[in-house]
Amino acid sequence: MESLPASFIGMGLAAAGLAGSGIGLGFMFGKAIEAFARQPGAEAQLSKYVWIGAAFVEAIALYGLVLAFIIMGKG
Amino acid sequence: MFLTATAISAEAAQAAAAAAPRMDPLHHFQVIRYVEIAPFGLDLFSISNSVLWMWISVAAVFAFFRYAMRQPALVPGRLQSIAEAAYLFIRGIVDENIGHGGKPFFPMVFSLFFFVLFCNWTGLIPASFTATSQLIVTATLALGIFFLSIFLGFYKHGLKFLGFFVPSGLPVLLLPLMVPIEIISFLARPVSLSVRLFANMTAGHTVLGVLFFFSATLPWIGSWLPFGFSVVFTAVEIFIGFIQAYIFTILTCVYINDSLHLHH
Numbered sequence: 001m002e003s004l005p006a007s008f009i010g011m012g013l014a015a016a017g018l019a020g021s022g023i024g025l026g027f028m029f030g031k032a033i034e035a036f037a038r039q040p041g042a043e044a045q046l047s048k049y050v051w052i053g054a055a056f057v058e059a060i061a062l063y064g065l066v067l068a069f070i071i072m073g074k075g
Numbered sequence: 076m077f078l079t080a081t082a083i084s085a086e087a088a089q090a091a092a093a094a095a096p097r098m099d100p101l102h103h104f105q106v107i108r109y110v111e112i113a114p115f116g117l118d119l120f121s122i123s124n125s126v127l128w129m130w131i132s133v134a135a136v137f138a139f140f141r142y143a144m145r146q147p148a149l150v151p152g153r154l155q156s157i158a159e160a161a162y163l164f165i166r167g168i169v170d171e172n173i174g175h176g177g178k179p180f181f182p183m184v185f186s187l188f189f190f191v192l193f194c195n196w197t198g199l200i201p202a203s204f205t206a207t208s209q210l211i212v213t214a215t216l217a218l219g220i221f222f223l224s225i226f227l228g229f230y231k232h233g234l235k236f237l238g239f240f241v242p243s244g245l246p247v248l249l250l251p252l253m254v255p256i257e258i259i260s261f262l263a264r265p266v267s268l269s270v271r272l273f274a275n276m277t278a279g280h281t282v283l284g285v286l287f288f289f290s291a292t293l294p295w296i297g298s299w300l301p302f303g304f305s306v307v308f309t310a311v312e313i314f315i316g317f318i319q320a321y322i323f324t325i326l327t328c329v330y331i332n333d334s335l336h337l338h339h
Contacts, residue, residue: 055275055315055322059267062274069101069277 007071014067021061028053100284104208104277124204125212132193132206136186161189165324172328176335180328187216188324195276195316199309208276210269217269220327228334239337268326275319279312 032050036043109127112120143154151159165185169177191207198205206212228236240257241250283305290302 051318052322052325055271055318059271059275062278063270065278066270066274 007074010071011068014064014071017064017067018061021057021064024057024060025054028057100281100288103204103280103284106209125206125209128197128204129190129194129206129212132197133190135197136189136193168321168324168328172325173332173335177328177331180331184324184327187327188320191216191272191323192317192320195320196313198276198280199312199316205276205280207272208280210273213269213272214265216323217265220268220330221265224330224334227331228337231335232337236334236337239333264326264330268323272319272323275315279308279315283308283312 028050032046035046106123106125108121108123110122111118112122114120139154140158143158148155162185165188166181168188169181169184173180194206194212197203198208228239232238240254240261242253242257245253286301286305286308290298290305292298293301
């Protein structure tokens with residue numbers, strides 16, 4: 001296969017890892033809202049961990065994006 | 076991008092460039108050297124736009140705190156309240172994550188947080204440069220923290236620090252499996268710490284660049300949509316810049332705590 005189209009396909013595949021992060025964020029915020037609904041008093045304490053967790057989950061997706069950029073630089 | 080430039084033949088590329096402005100969302104991450112200072116062929120002290128914007132953010136932090144605390148009053152004014160809230164915020168992070176013996180690290184954590192935060196935020200000014208969108212900047216910070224934590228561990232505990240890699244309460248049979256995993260996860264710390272910050276900043280500003288390109292080039296009937304979204308996304312970027320600086324400092328405190336207080 002030509003190297004340029006292959007690198008485009010590779011970039012797409014690397015960026016497809018974002019899907020997993022999307023699932024993770026959905027789970028996390030869903031569970032967080034469930035927790036807030038059950039225990040509204042704990043919202044202030046829990047929301048801190050929600051944002052920290054969100055940043056972690058987002059970062060995982062961005063590793064894929066960085067891989068895509070690396071492939072773009074090589075191609 | 077240069078990819079497309081090699082793919083399309085020269086005249087077609089010329090025609091395309093003449094017909095439409097090209098999208099280049101990674102253009103604003105280019106490091107431009109203003110003054111080249113490279114003794115012995117090593118490009119160590121060159122003043123680039125990255126260095127310049129790091130200076131500007133450091134100067135902004137310094138000026139803000141000096142101005143806010145120029146006449147410390149018992150009943151704080153508006154700016155002094157912000158400065159004191161910032162102090163208490165970092166103090167809370169250090170107390171919560173390091174606890175006993177964390178006080179000597181407070182100045183380092185404080186300056187680290189505000190350096191990263193202002194580097195993230197000054198990058199949102201149009202025509203500026205995000206220093207934290209360069210992997211070398213974040214990797215230098217992360218490696219500094221990593222080696223500090225190793226040094227602290229050996230300084231405080233001597234060779235007992237190696238017990239950090241042996242999880243307690245585990246059957247001996249599992250140790251050959253668990254110790255390499257612990258070592259690898261320890262070595263992955265500076266990588267994840269630096270790449271997280273770098274990737275967040277790069278990705279966010281790339282998205283902003285794409286949105287600005289669309290709002291500048293689309294006909295008026297469609298351009299308000301990316302423009303409005305870019306306004307929203309700038310607010311998101313301010314929030315992400317804060318969150319990433321916060322995570323960076325929290326993880327720094329966690330790593331220092333791991334070395335200071337051996338065994339969970």
